[in-house]
Amino acid sequence: MPRLNGPVRFRGGGFSPRDNGWASAGTLLGLVALWQLGASAGLIKSLFLPPPVAICAALYHLAISGELWRHLSASLMRLGIGWVTGTIFGIGMGLAVGLWSAFRSPGMAVVAALFPIPKIALVPLFIIWFGIGEGSKIATLAFGVFFPTVIATAGGVDNVSRGLIRMGQSFGLSTWAIVRTIILPGALPAILSGFRVTTSIAIVLLVAAEMIGAEQGIGAFVLSAGNLYDTDNLLAGIVVLSVMGLIVAWVIGRLERALLAWR
Amino acid sequence: MSGLRLALNGVCHAYRDLTVLDGIDLTAEPGEVSVLVGPSGCGKSTLLGIMGGMLLPSAGTVTVSGDIAADCLNPLSYVFQDFSLLPWRSVAGNIELVLGKCPSRAERVAEVLALTGLTEFADAWPRQLSGGMRQRVGIARALAVRPACLLMDEPLSALDAQTRDLLLDEFSSIIARAGTTTIYVTHNLNEAVRLGQQIVVLSRRPGRIRDIVRIDRPLAGRGARDPDLLAIEENLWRMIRDDAAAAERERIDAPA
Numbered sequence: 318m319p320r321l322n323g324p325v326r327f328r329g330g331g332f333s334p335r336d337n338g339w340a341s342a343g344t345l346l347g348l349v350a351l352w353q354l355g356a357s358a359g360l361i362k363s364l365f366l367p368p369p370v371a372i373c374a375a376l377y378h379l380a381i382s383g384e385l386w387r388h389l390s391a392s393l394m395r396l397g398i399g400w401v402t403g404t405i406f407g408i409g410m411g412l413a414v415g416l417w418s419a420f421r422s423p424g425m426a427v428v429a430a431l432f433p434i435p436k437i438a439l440v441p442l443f444i445i446w447f448g449i450g451e452g453s454k455i456a457t458l459a460f461g462v463f464f465p466t467v468i469a470t471a472g473g474v475d476n477v478s479r480g481l482i483r484m485g486q487s488f489g490l491s492t493w494a495i496v497r498t499i500i501l502p503g504a505l506p507a508i509l510s511g512f513r514v515t516t517s518i519a520i521v522l523l524v525a526a527e528m529i530g531a532e533q534g535i536g537a538f539v540l541s542a543g544n545l546y547d548t549d550n551l552l553a554g555i556v557v558l559s560v561m562g563l564i565v566a567w568v569i570g571r572l573e574r575a576l577l578a579w580r
Numbered sequence: 581m582s583g584l585r586l587a588l589n590g591v592c593h594a595y596r597d598l599t600v601l602d603g604i605d606l607t608a609e610p611g612e613v614s615v616l617v618g619p620s621g622c623g624k625s626t627l628l629g630i631m632g633g634m635l636l637p638s639a640g641t642v643t644v645s646g647d648i649a650a651d652c653l654n655p656l657s658y659v660f661q662d663f664s665l666l667p668w669r670s671v672a673g674n675i676e677l678v679l680g681k682c683p684s685r686a687e688r689v690a691e692v693l694a695l696t697g698l699t700e701f702a703d704a705w706p707r708q709l710s711g712g713m714r715q716r717v718g719i720a721r722a723l724a725v726r727p728a729c730l731l732m733d734e735p736l737s738a739l740d741a742q743t744r745d746l747l748l749d750e751f752s753s754i755i756a757r758a759g760t761t762t763i764y765v766t767h768n769l770n771e772a773v774r775l776g777q778q779i780v781v782l783s784r785r786p787g788r789i790r791d792i793v794r795i796d797r798p799l800a801g802r803g804a805r806d807p808d809l810l811a812i813e814e815n816l817w818r819m820i821r822d823d824a825a826a827a828e829r830e831r832i833d834a835p836a
């Protein structure tokens with residue numbers, strides 16, 4: 318007969334990964350350092366992949382010539398207006414779909430049919446509708462941001478506990494008070510994690526839209542550098558985009574911590 | 581005695597083809613505590629929902645009558661089994677929520693917090709509180725609107741046995757002091773005899789009134805081990821034992 322004799326073997330623990338800011342920064346810096354070392358050692362050709370030092374130099378020249386700000390401000394303006402527009406309409410539509418039967422099936426049908434369309438394919442159409450200027454670019458972004466925001470918001474509203482809503486009704490709160498104090502805060506975590514998705518989508522669409530008929534903007538800059546095989550400037554533009562993404566993600570993280578402190 | 585008279589007349593309820601309540605006739609007198617007991621799934625929560633206007637009965641009527649105080653913001657006020665606190669509002673914020681634009685908001689919040697011993701927790705998040713403290717917030721919120729009728733759905737059932745005993749004493753004196761008509765739903769017969777002036781015994785689903793037991797004693801003198809009350813409790817248990825056993829073996833149709 319098998320026998321047990323000895324201390325009980327520990328079988329718990331694990332499955333709880335922790336965040337470490339130093340590890341994130343260290344990994345990125347380490348990769349850049351490896352890249353630079355490879356280039357300095359002559360293992361990576363400069364045209365093939367310019368070394369970090371050359372990219373920094375390109376960024377420096379762009380910054381002091383004022384060209385960086387010219388492109389960056391045009392891009393940020395489009396990003397800001399397009400994202401905010403798409404987000405406002407998306408949250409509105411998401412609430413309507415989440416709250417009222419009259420909007421639910423029609424709204425979700427439209428979303429299901431239009432969400433999968435690559436918005437880039439619509440840029441020519443937007444140019445015809447809104448002109449070759451800012452209108453078409455902002456519309457592309459807003460359109461791309463709108464659908465995921467609707468889905469995130471409607472999902473968030475669906476997940477708000479019906480019990481809490483009934484509680485509000487039982488204390489005589491108005492519909493508007495219930496939306497404002499129960500449904501919106503309850504859907505906020507889902508809406509905020511939607512922001513993470515929509516800001517990335519917005520940056521991708523921004524660059525794409527700026528590659529079609531724009532003189533200013535990071536996308537236009539990257540395109541023209543690419544056409545000239547000016548890989549230093551090409552990568553400088555890409556670094557700017559990456560930093561933009563990191564900053565946006567950081568801001569959303571702070572927003573979440575501030576607004577969702579109750580969790 | 582203050583508060584409303586609540587009268588139910590031939591109240592029936594069905595969820596689709598599941599009949600839950602069948603022909604309930606019942607009167608809750610002003611200022612009196614009515615306890616609804618019955619096996620789980622017999623329709624107690626449904627009945628309470630119908631009484632407070634949260635559910636439409638399939639048949640029958642519920643009428644309220646009586647004067648309500650000028651400062652009453654919500655005549656029929658619930659306390660929920662799962663507390664139903666907004667996790668994104670502080671304790672005080674949860675109470676403010678139901679006071680709307682009432683000019684004496686701050687005073688009322690302070691008053692009910694003091695009444696329930698929550699003053700120093702005013703700024704805490706619900707998640708930072710024990711179950712007992714959360715339910716204290718639940719009753720503080722219900723009282724803040726100066727209700728004419730309190731509707732309590734198994735307010736102690738989500739708590740551990742010791743907390744339940746402590747809160748039962750507290751709730752008993754709060755209810756006695758408030759003097760409002762109270763409908764208290766429970767499946768716990770000890771709670772029933774400690775609080776009930778009329779104890780309405782429901783049968784298993786479809787819930788019908790099996791019996792009404794009156795205890796004409798003030799809540800104040802009712803101790804946890806009062807022999808008279810224990811005898812009534814024993815009696816109630818004999819009444820519902822078979823129903824409870826049968827209900828317990830039944831398939832539960834999950835609520836939608």
Ligand SMILES: Nc1ncnc2c1ncn2[C@@H]1O[C@H](COP(=O)(O)OP(=O)(O)O)[C@@H](O)[C@H]1O
Nearest residue numbers: 595600620621622623624625626833834835836
């Ligand atoms: N919304 C609902 N839809 C369908 N069935 C429900 C719903 N709510 C409750 N029920 C069913 O009705 C019966 C009575 O429920 P309830 O009133 O909650 O009983 P109790 O509070 O006495 O335990 C149960 O069988 C329950 O499964």
Ligand SMILES: [Mg+2]
Nearest residue numbers: 624625626734
């Ligand atoms: Mg119940």
